[in-house]
Amino acid sequence: QVHLVESGGGLVQAGDSLRLSCAASGRTFSSYAMGWFRQAPGKEREFVAAINWSGRRTYYSDSVSGRFTISRDNARNTMYLQMNSLKPEDTAIYYCAARYTYADPPYTKYDYWGQGTQVTVSS
16 A cells, blocks of 8 residues: 655746645555646546656656656655646646556556645636
8 A cells, every 4th residue: 555645736826836746655665656647627637747666767748748847756755746837727636646567657557646736827
């Protein structure tokens, strides 16, 4: 079992930056690939970014590529999402997820999910 807790969300203006964190507890964090997803009001959950167990392989959705950066610190059992040049359409609840695998991203499924953190970008 892996327990995931997101933090760092908030209300920002368009063009601002924000860094989300996902703290993991339970099993060995470095055995898990990780991902970020988001869900806007009235929309389905969508993939944002993924990172492999070592942090050396990453994968992004087209909508955030070049603006967001996913990273992880296995010594701190934490994954991050640095979000720059935020847009109102980035407004959503952001979720982190974990999958027990040593494969490179992208991943078709995840085993554990956090509760989410709200990000609101005003225009």
